[in-house]
Amino acid sequence: MDDIEAKIITNRNIVKDYFLLRLRLARPLGTVVPGQFVMLKIPGNTVFLRRPFSIYDYKRDVMSIMYKVKGSGTLALSNAVKGDSTMVLGPLGRGFNIYNKPNHIVVAGGIGIAGVHLLIKKIKANAHVFYGCTDEKELLLLNDLKMQDKYISTIDGSYGYKGNVIDLFRTRLKDYNARDTQVYACGPEGMLKGLKHALESHRAPCQVLVEERMACGLGLCFGCVKKTLDEKEPYKRVCKEGPVFNLWQICL
Amino acid sequence: MDDIEAKIITNRNIVKDYFLLRLRLARPLGTVVPGQFVMLKIPGNTVFLRRPFSIYDYKRDVMSIMYKVKGSGTLALSNAVKGDSTMVLGPLGRGFNIYNKPNHIVVAGGIGIAGVHLLIKKIKANAHVFYGCTDEKELLLLNDLKMQDKYISTIDGSYGYKGNVIDLFRTRLKDYNARDTQVYACGPEGMLKGLKHALESHRAPCQVLVEERMACGLGLCFGCVKKTLDEKEPYKRVCKEGPVFNLWQICL
Amino acid sequence: MADLSVNLFHNMLKNPVMNASGTLGYGVEIEPLWKVETMGAYVTKGLSLMPHQGNPTPRVWEVRWGMINSIGLQNIGVEAFFRDYMPFFEQKNMPVIVNFFGFTEDEYIQCAKNIVPHRLIIGLEMNLSCPNIKAGGISFGKEPEAVRRLIDRVKSSTNIPVIAKLTPEVDNIADIAQAAYEGGADGLTLINTLPGACIDTHERAFKIRGGMSGPSLKPVAIKAIYECRKRVPIPIIGAGGIMDYEDCLSFFMAGATAIQVGTATFVDPFAIPKIIQDLGDFLDKNGWDSVIDLIGAACT
Amino acid sequence: MADLSVNLFHNMLKNPVMNASGTLGYGVEIEPLWKVETMGAYVTKGLSLMPHQGNPTPRVWEVRWGMINSIGLQNIGVEAFFRDYMPFFEQKNMPVIVNFFGFTEDEYIQCAKNIVPHRLIIGLEMNLSCPNIKAGGISFGKEPEAVRRLIDRVKSSTNIPVIAKLTPEVDNIADIAQAAYEGGADGLTLINTLPGACIDTHERAFKIRGGMSGPSLKPVAIKAIYECRKRVPIPIIGAGGIMDYEDCLSFFMAGATAIQVGTATFVDPFAIPKIIQDLGDFLDKNGWDSVIDLIGAACT
Ligand SMILES: Cc1cc2nc3c(=O)[nH]c(=O)nc-3n(C[C@H](O)[C@H](O)[C@H](O)COP(=O)(O)OP(=O)(O)OC[C@H]3O[C@@H](n4cnc5c(N)ncnc54)[C@H](O)[C@@H]3O)c2cc1C
Ligand SMILES: Cc1cc2nc3c(=O)[nH]c(=O)nc-3n(C[C@H](O)[C@H](O)[C@H](O)COP(=O)(O)OP(=O)(O)OC[C@H]3O[C@@H](n4cnc5c(N)ncnc54)[C@H](O)[C@@H]3O)c2cc1C
Ligand SMILES: Cc1cc2nc3c(=O)[nH]c(=O)nc-3n(C[C@H](O)[C@H](O)[C@H](O)COP(=O)(O)O)c2cc1C
Ligand SMILES: Cc1cc2nc3c(=O)[nH]c(=O)nc-3n(C[C@H](O)[C@H](O)[C@H](O)COP(=O)(O)O)c2cc1C
Ligand code: FES
Ligand code: FES
DSSP states (O other): OEEEEEEEEEEEEEETTEEEEEEEESSOOOOOOTTOEEEEOOSSSSOOSOEEEEOOEEETTEEEEEEEOOSHHHHHHHTOOTTOEEEEEEEESBOOOOOOOSEEEEEEEGGGHHHHHHHHHHTGGGEEEEEEESSGGGGGGGTTOOOSEEEEEETTOSSSEESOHHHHHHHHHTTSOGGGEEEEEESOHHHHHHHHHHHTTTOOOEEEEOOOOOSOSSSSSOOSEEEBSOSSSOEEETTTTOBEEEGGGBOO | OEEEEEEEEEEEEEETTEEEEEEEESSOOOOOOTTOEEEEOOSSSSOOSOEEEEOOEEETTEEEEEEEOOSHHHHHHHTOOTTOEEEEEEEESBOOOOOOOSEEEEEEEGGGHHHHHHHHHHTGGGEEEEEEESSGGGGGGGTTOOOSEEEEEETTOSSSEESOHHHHHHHHHTTSOGGGEEEEEESOHHHHHHHHHHHTTTOOOEEEEOOOOOSOSSSSSOOSEEEBSOSSSOEEETTTTOBEEEGGGBOO | OOBOOEEETTEEESSSEEEOTTSSTTSSTTTTTSOGGGSSBEEOOOBOSSOBOOOOSOOEEEETTEEEEOOOOOBOOHHHHHHHTHHHHHHHTOOEEEEEOOSSHHHHHHHHHHSOOOTTEEEEEEETTSBOGGGTTOBGGGOHHHHHHHHHHHHHHOSSOEEEEEOSOSSOHHHHHHHHHHHTOSEEEEOOOEEEEEEETTTTEEEEEEEEESGGGHHHHHHHHHHHHHHOOSOEEEESSOOSHHHHHHHHHHTOSEEEEOTHHHHOTTHHHHHHHHHHHHHHHTTOSBGGGGTTTTOO | OOBOOEEETTEEESSSEEEOTTSSTTSSTTTTTSOGGGSSBEEOOOBOSSOBOOOOSOOEEEETTEEEEOOOOOBOOHHHHHHHTHHHHHHHTOOEEEEEOOSSHHHHHHHHHHSOOOTTEEEEEEETTSBOGGGTTOBGGGOHHHHHHHHHHHHHHOSSOEEEEEOSOSSOHHHHHHHHHHHTOSEEEEOOOEEEEEEETTTTEEEEEEEEESGGGHHHHHHHHHHHHHHOOSOEEEESSOOSHHHHHHHHHHTOSEEEEOTHHHHOTTHHHHHHHHHHHHHHHTTOSBGGGGTTTTOO
């Protein structure tokens, strides 16, 4: 892990508030596990703390992140242009454990796709992807991703299943045997809650990538915790013990 | 007076720490009296308050200032480049009163030349200029200025009189009759003190442009005061009642 | 168009935005840029019984994302203010809040007495950050009992509503707010500058000791408003680091009925008119009928 | 090469730079980036007698040029710290300052007792910003008499030098410093975070109430050091908004013997090693023999 200077290659608006940022790094990142993230300095001098983003893609000295404009930090980031300098601290945290199972199910909602993109790329031949978004347009976020099976839900029904991705997932769940299945998920808190509920009786092993506000990204400040069922020390650092947790061990 | 958007045309390093900044204003400035100043926003987002600079030159929608890098604000300014946006509030304060006298003497030291440049341009045919600087190289600060007489001192003696400009001025003072003379000055506090001392018995009328740290530049905060001999309200605002004061009315 | 007006001590102000005391001179200086009646009320520079010279320079110093001032309360005195500047506000029919201070209790009382009730003077804002020279220079606003007594005496000396402006440099600002309320204060202004100091490392010397203002203050002000609002039932005027309309929203939602803009005007001389404009636009765009609906919206 | 070493409680530290408590985890987390022994001493996360869970999220919130935290003192307890992490510092022969707290006086005392003297533990830093649950949650560090008594009791319970870490949210920090000194404190750490609050205007809710840290704090810290140094003759460790070596210079010149870097590490994980490097370079370039010559240089 290292703090690496970087320059923006492109900062492209994909659709609505979603952007893809490609960075040229001064040095390579080191081994990246899907699900790991970086702390990115926001170019310009208006944003104080760095912001965490999943490593969307990575090859030698080019790294990309996909992000959604949410508040002041991501807004400032969306205004950065080619050639702007920044710093990239990473790779950080514990990524997904890819076990050797017949079925790899990936459930993602909205910008959550950014957190599982690298994972899907890695397991593409076996990936059954459930992706939920607002409307057809957001399907552009799936980009060039190759995968075995793709199930799409849109809130407005403009493409695929009409409704949320968990409801869609429920309709398919019986096809998968819990013992042969590994579920991976990334998305808003509500989606993860729904997923837990959906899997309650099925009990397939499930790893989820969770988000929390961060200050350091390095395990220094204990600012980014997620409550777990561990009795001795319930609050675990998302940046250090996470961001990928066992769904059955965290409180949602 | 107005707060005007502006873009940098050039920001040129003249010599050592001295720069000439030319700005294209979105609207013209209004009537400028020599000695008036502007409050300039420093481009970038690292400097909080604006900084005061004399209007060095001005024509229609192009305004320039000459500045010396002193601290964080002027350092940040020196890093600004062509096309950078800024804001210019002005023209501010009371400039020089140009009376109809046979002799117009201008005494300036170092970056003080920036404060009297427009004045000299205006009265060039009658301007007797005494200018003191560190060495020959700094004479570049006199630029293209036209004037009747020019007396130069350098601290290291590399050009003209060796020593400070007040000592040089003293050698010439007897040539000027107090009644026919108007002195204008701008320079460091020490120079103004020396000038006061030099003119003590001569008693020519003398207007000086003084500097003080400012927050608003508009007379709102009372941060920029100069002590005067006025008993009722000794502290006068440099930005409002000044920056040009009667030498005989201020405490130095 | 959403309604920006607020009621303060039975006066309708056309909007809830004022300048902070000491940051808009005597009110006349800004006129070349915008009309002072753009605001709901004008707050005077701190006035005292007798004129005050103020401190030597440097009086202002930039710090990261803020500034420190040590003006030292220079002012022409309350009498000269009424003679020289009140006609200006009369002509504009502009509500005025008179900020005043003293270096002794008696000076406060005498100063308050000298401010004769006037239809445009809607409040007396007591600057309690002032050093009490009889108590070794510790500021009036730190000791609850002293605050209670001082305000009680001021209230007996005037019929104009009294607003206590509190310093954040205290153990517990809600205790002071409560003392002010018990003394009879009709409202609070929260907060004054936060004392700080600055060194010039090149000159190896302290450059300024004074009051910090600007954005750094905002979290301290929001906390103060939150805590005082829980404790006392009088209106709060918020101040401290407001730079734009979004900052105002925080202050209203925390419980302020009106707000004051200080240092922002130095950074952008049009900050105040912009805030008023943006606030109206925001309410319109988000379907709020009145700014009043925002007040305390975050305190459930 | 200028000498960066300073003497603190009869220990030579190789340089005067430490982390601020709670901003460098348990000391091991930063190792992939730089070695913890780069610093003069390591300051532990705040430890208590028993483990503490801490607060729910959000625990951190960005404010303009700073942040607010409300970690709620999550820690594994003093016993587990010694068992799990002390060997790491032993192996490095690294001086440690143990930051600790309690929610009652007795918890402070018991915690201090449980920290057995150890050649590497050069001081116990008492976090006095902690709420006293027996006194209605008001923090220990606000009442001079309570501070004097608490420190007196802690001093009777340990032979390790005791450093009182003070909150800036007080009427007069020098009064607290004096009480700490009278209670027997061997040193002071100035300052802890400044309490503040923050509203999310979109959600119309308070998002966090906690301690503000970062550059906004610096003027408040410099003032505290200036005032306490005049009052008490014990060494001061400075903290609050230090981002670079120039900030350090201000702290030394104001009178600090050593400094702590907190929030800066979140902005730049290499802030601490950079500061140490730059400080040495600065001394060399400007002909200073030792960092000690800087201490108090602005206080004439
Ligand atoms: C491990 C990890 C990986 C992430 N990966 C991505 C990614 O690949 N793409 C992406 O767009 N976003 C990602 N996020 C979320 C991203 O960090 C936040 O959206 C961003 O920090 C918001 O910053 P802001 O300044 O724009 O918003 P702020 O102004 O700080 O806040 C705006 C809104 O964003 C929410 N928010 C702020 N910080 C976080 C956070 N850390 N996690 C969740 N919500 C937050 C707030 O609750 C608020 O509602 C990730 C977060 C984590 C912890
Ligand atoms: C009416 C007026 C006209 C001016 N015209 C010019 C000009 O044409 N060209 C030019 O180069 N400078 C001019 N100055 C001075 C200029 O404003 C300061 O040099 C500048 O503000 C320094 O900012 P800084 O951030 O670089 O320095 P800081 O980091 O703020 O301070 C660095 C040093 O500069 C000194 N300084 C800071 N502000 C002032 C100030 N307002 N006046 C004097 N010294 C100051 C400080 O004492 C310090 O030693 C003028 C000042 C005034 C009041
Ligand atoms: C230059 C200056 C002068 C001030 N003078 C006074 C004053 O005379 N009386 C007073 O009560 N407050 C005074 N204040 C404090 C402000 O009114 C306000 O409470 C404080 O600056 C916080 O608001 P801000 O961050 O918006 O500036 C002054 C502030 C500044 C910056
Ligand atoms: C995330 C975080 C956790 C902190 N935890 C503690 C703590 O446990 N004990 C303590 O005394 N101070 C704690 N502090 C305060 C810091 O040690 C320091 O005094 C303060 O942050 C000011 O320094 P800075 O501006 O350099 O961060 C904490 C600060 C932060 C930001
Ligand atoms: S962000 Fe600091 S511990 Fe996770
Ligand atoms: S700078 Fe504010 S009054 Fe002159």
